Amino acid sequence: MLKMKNMTSKIFARKAGLPPGDTDKGETLFPDKSTSLRIIRYTAGEFNIEKKAGLETLNRDDFPGVIWIRVKGLGDLKILKEISRLAGLHKLHLEDLLTPHQRPKLELLPRGFFFTGLHYEIDQKSELCLGRTLSLFSNGHWLISFEREDDMLFDAIQERIEKGAGTIREKGLNYLFYALLDLLIDSYFLILSLLSEHLEALEENVMTSPGPDTLNKIYHFRKIILDLKKSLWSFREAWAKLQIFFSREDDLEMTLYRSDLYDHVVQSMDLVEGMREMISGLVELHMSVIGNRMNEIMKTLTIAGAIFIPLTFLAGLYGMNFEHMPELGWRFGYPAVLLLMSVLAGGLLLYFKKKRWF
Template identity: 30%
Template sequence: MIEDILSINQRPKMDEVEGVLFCLLNMLFYNDQKKTVETEQISIALGKDFVISFQEDAHRDVFDLLRSRLNMSNSKIRQRTADYLLYSMLDLIVDNYFIVMERLGEQIEMVEEEVIRRSNTKSLARINQLRKELIVLKRNLAPVRDLISGIIRSESDLLDDRTTKYFKDVYDHIMQAYDLGENYRDIVTGMQDLYINNVNLKLNEVMKVMAIVTCLLAPATVIGGIFGMNFEVIPYAHHKWGFYFAVGCMLIIPIWMLWVFRRRGWF
């Protein structure tokens, strides 16, 4: 158990060893400056009439509300057993997941609006960043779901039957958070597809314009090539109106082609 406490970056889990219920999971925080999800490992040991917690940074956690309740002598936490305190800690950790996911949801909406309005390489970079943060989120949500489920199924004497319903409530919350994370992942995947479609659409528009310009210049190229051949006799080559006739054809034919393209709805 001490080895698990001292080792960071572990997968959230729940163990029951020698009359102690041990929970290891991560608290999540959203860094507004870096736009990233940060994790901090916390270990909680539940024994008979005691709860001991260990965390990396003593100045950053989600237990301020719990501390204020503990300072109240008539609070429910002070009157209940130690397993209720464990429930309260897990409940605050899981509730904080929703705060992090709300920030991620705001970022997803901003990036989605940006992709719809103007797709560029920065948009793709932000999409990839969101995918990485959602991976971090999923790595923490799924194991915590199993952790809470293990506590509910546990037959430990440390857990009061009255407290089981509270852990079921935490389980419902973590399932809701997990489903929301899956929705976010689908949205980000859809944004990536939308970005690719927008890039392809822009490329198709460019290619269409280039194809139209090439088609419009084709008659002038053909006419200029014909009158530029080194033959002795070329119709209208030495006529006084030959130059104007050739230029007129170079202008009239592309205008007629534009009219045909427009009528057929090609642009």
């Protein structure tokens, strides 16, 4: 959580006082060490890939089929700016794709679109939610994906294209855009499934070992769920523009795919809403368990106090040491008082037990 706050402060500190779209600081906020290009070209019967393509390739690419350019790593600002110039990407869009945790959005362009979103993953060891920036840009001829160096999400689509699995090789650029976007949305189902498992384990912890650590975990997962909810709401807003984009292409099949994509977004939002309510329930359950434990402690102390009240009275009574107190001179006075105290304590314990107070 502290890392996210520090990253946010860096973003605002960097943007303060700069003109819109300014990226002339010479560095990015991403830890990626480099930026490389992977160019994938395909038609129904042809496929080729350049795994270490140069920028000069972009200037002379007249392939008649689909061209997908995977930009891996967002660490080299110079290369990113040159790619943007060659592809016709506006400097404001370049600024968006270089902004960590950028709010997901879709912008329609005269000959294509620009989309930016977040791919979430959970680190199983640290239980931190990692939001990786993903951006897609099309100028009508190419589709460019800007990905973090360590993000392997789109590898599955590349593998399908290489093997010719399904119908993706028979479709055009818009279908590739849909496939990438659909995979991104589907990744939310995976993270929601993992979150569900974590929340079930957390529910057991609340019952068995409530305390500050458990409460911190609850609020940690609450923040993750709120971040996912914000991201999915933004996807829902982008869907309205997606309607316009696919209707503009006058493609009935893509309209059906668009509806399927919307269904996935709505399902994810329903799951997130259910988990948000579950988190609220865990907070209430935690407070209830803590309250019950405190009540048990107070009940034990109250019972102990109630037992010692008459014993304290007897001890105080015979501790006054007045001259005319017959029991003080009696040979069996001390054991008699101890016996009386024991009978009183035992009687009170039996009474409390009968009342089921403990």
